[in-house]
Amino acid sequence: MKISVISFSGRSEGNCAKIAELISKRFDDCVRMFDFSDFDIKPCGKCGYNCFQRAENCPYIKDSVYDIYEAVTESDLAFFIVPNYCDYPCSLYFSFNERSQCYFQKNYPRLEKYLSVRKKFIVVSNTNRENFISAFRYQVTEGTEPEILFLSAKRFGKVSISGDITDSEEAKNLILRYTGMPLK
Numbered sequence: 001m002k003i004s005v006i007s008f009s010g011r012s013e014g015n016c017a018k019i020a021e022l023i024s025k026r027f028d029d030c031v032r033m034f035d036f037s038d039f040d041i042k043p044c045g046k047c048g049y050n051c052f053q054r055a056e057n058c059p060y061i062k063d064s065v066y067d068i069y070e071a072v073t074e075s076d077l078a079f080f081i082v083p084n085y086c087d088y089p090c091s092l093y094f095s096f097n098e099r100s101q102c103y104f105q106k107n108y109p110r111l112e113k114y115l116s117v118r119k120k121f122i123v124v125s126n127t128n129r130e131n132f133i134s135a136f137r138y139q140v141t142e143g144t145e146p147e148i149l150f151l152s153a154k155r156f157g158k159v160s161i162s163g164d165i166t167d168s169e170e171a172k173n174l175i176l177r178y179t180g181m182p183l184k
Contacts, residue, residue: 004071004078005033008093012037014163015124015153016081022166023079023179032071036092039064043095051102058102065096069103073114079179080139082132083160084125089135097138115141120178121148124160149178 005023009016017035024031042060050057072078082089104111119139123132129150136146153160156168165171 001027001030001077002075003027003031004068004075005031006068006072006078006080006096007033007035007037008080008082008090008096009035009124010037010090010092011163014083015151015160015165016083016122018163018166019081019122019124019151019175020079022172022175023081026176026179032075034064034068034071036096041065041092041095041099043091044098044101051105055102055105055107060099061102065099066103068096069100069114072117072119073110075117078117078119079122080119080136081122081124084123084127084132087128088131089123093135097135115139119146121146122175122178123148123150124153124165125150126152126154126160149175151175 005020007016007020024033082093156171158164
């Protein structure tokens with residue numbers, strides 16, 4: 001089984017990165033892990049919609065977004081771990097989402113394959129849910145509701161900015177159960 005794990009947080013030692021690491025260790029060798037804090041990802045813009053003519057014309061095609069889309073498309077399962085910033089997914093998630101234009105441009109079989117990959121979302125959030133549900137619908141087949149685990153630091157007696165949700169055994173077990181892997 002091929003699995004992709006993507007942390008969309010800009011903090012390399014935050015909750016999202018630690019959750020990604022926990023999941024990666026659970027699945028061992030079959031995981032490709034991507035930490036957005038490691039990449040210099042450019043959002044769409046400052047171009048003439050070059051990718052609308054040919055995907056290869058995207059001025060940012062050499063950054064890591066294309067590789068991440070490729071890994072997810074070739075996976076059997078993907079985990080998207082996204083922090084809540086101001087009641088919405090963080091800007092790194094939106095940059096990833098909008099850059100799909102280049103990857104899928106006029107390649108409907110690739111888009112269908114990507115959408116058919118099972119995706120599980122983990123949101124680190126003390127507040128809003130609706131904005132995340134709406135944003136994640138783009139990543140799944142039309143008519144399918146995204147599978148989302150919302151983790152509130154408050155629930156586990158933690159403070160989100162501290163990056164310590166996985167210090168809670170209850171939180172760890174909840175995450176591991178959500179992955180579908182049996183607890184050890």
